[in-house]
Amino acid sequence: MEITHDGQALPARLGEPLALSLIAADRLLLSRSPKLHRPRGPYCLRGACEGCLVRVNGLPNQPACRVIVEGGERVETQNVLGTRETDLLSAADFLFPQGIDHHRLMAGVRGLSPLVGSFARRVAGLGKLADHAPPALPAERVEVPVLIVGGGRAGLGAAAALGPHATLVDDGFSLGGALTALDPRRGEELARRALSAGATCLPRSTVVALSREPEGQRGELTALVVTPERTLVARCRAIVLATGRHDAAPAFANNDLPGVLSARAALFAWQNDVLLGSRIALVGAGRFAEALVAQMSGAVELVQLDPSSVVRALGRDRISAVEARVEGKTRRIKVDALAFDGPGAPSFELAVQCGAEVRFEPEAGYSPVAGADGSVSEGVFVASGETTWEAIRRRLAG
Secondary structure, eight states, X not given: OEEEETTEEEEOOTTSBHHHHHHHTXXXXXXXXXXXXXXXXXXXXXXXXXXXXXXXXXXXXXXXXXXXXXXXXXXEOOSOSBOSSOBGGGHHHHHOTTOOOTTTTTTTOTTXXXXXXXXXXXXXXXXXXXXXXXXXXXXXEEEEEEXXXXXXXXXXXXXXXXXXXXXXXXXXXXXXXXXXXXXHHHHHHHHHHHHHTTOEEETTOEEEEEEEOSSOSSOOEEEEEEOSSOEEEEEEEEEEEOOOEEOOXXXXXXXXXXXXXEHHHHHHHHHTTOOOOSEEEEEEOSHHHHHHHHHHBTTBEEEEEOGGGEEEEEOSSSOOEEEEEETTEEEEEEOSEEEEEOOOEEOOHHHHHTTOOEEEETTTEEEEOOOTTSEEETTEEEOOSHHXXXXXXXHHHO
16 A cells, blocks of 8 residues: 655555554654654554654544554654754754753743743644544443453453453454564464454454443443444443553663664564664563564574663664663664563553552552452452452352
């Protein structure tokens, strides 16, 4: 297929995420940050960061990793005054290297304070208003015995165990979660098993919010689900959260340069025939880093670095080198991209909306506190095996 990016025609594959088409065309710089107009590019490729927000067919703030190529998409870079490569407003990053406190800048200075405020409002923000109003999705109320949020290994296992009672929702363009990067065939096998058990599976769908309604005698829960075709207000008897973890983010300077990606994103790109470069820095350790080494060794040059050794990423509009301490010396190592792996942070946000308690783990962040049967609040469970499935069956029977 063919798409355009800032007016330039580019090849793309039908049905793949738009972000992969752009990366394959060596378009890593996709956006600018709202305030300092620093260059932004994809990081996670799973809709959990703002690095690949672009304007698509006149609609702003579209995550390119969640837009599926149909052919003819008109993609534009957001938040620029000038061109994608030369944004005049990026001077703010140079003039204010320590950041801008726009609430106090020129505050109280007669004549200047309102001008600075007006200027800040005009240059900040995410994108511009849409060229046209997007079509409204039809909405309907549905009854769902068990809603499963997350289509990875745990979620698909829950769907297979609960069968026709289960409706699984996942925001990925295909089911499998982390397996779409680690082992796509295994992900497809688990998806087939869930469907064979009678579960309903809804890829490319998002649970926007969970709430516990005050009416009702059985503690029903309500989920607001947005699919590509419609919006569902789902009344649920039980909810299983299999939302996984957010990708770990590096802590060195300039970690937001385009070309710095999570190891999961780099592996997902590789599985879809997209090469980030011929020399890639691999920083940190974990299952995604291990898979990258196993699959990419010999095809590309991998420079493996400990996170504590990396001082900063170097580059103007994309990473071009890494400054690292190696054998007691600071070295500049040229690279085309950087993949980072480490302990991910649990995706606990929906659990908190339903009243779950959380505890802090220094290595990863906050995670829901679950009981012996996997329950985190009344009717809400985390996927933890047969004990959880039996507790849900008893709840449905009662």
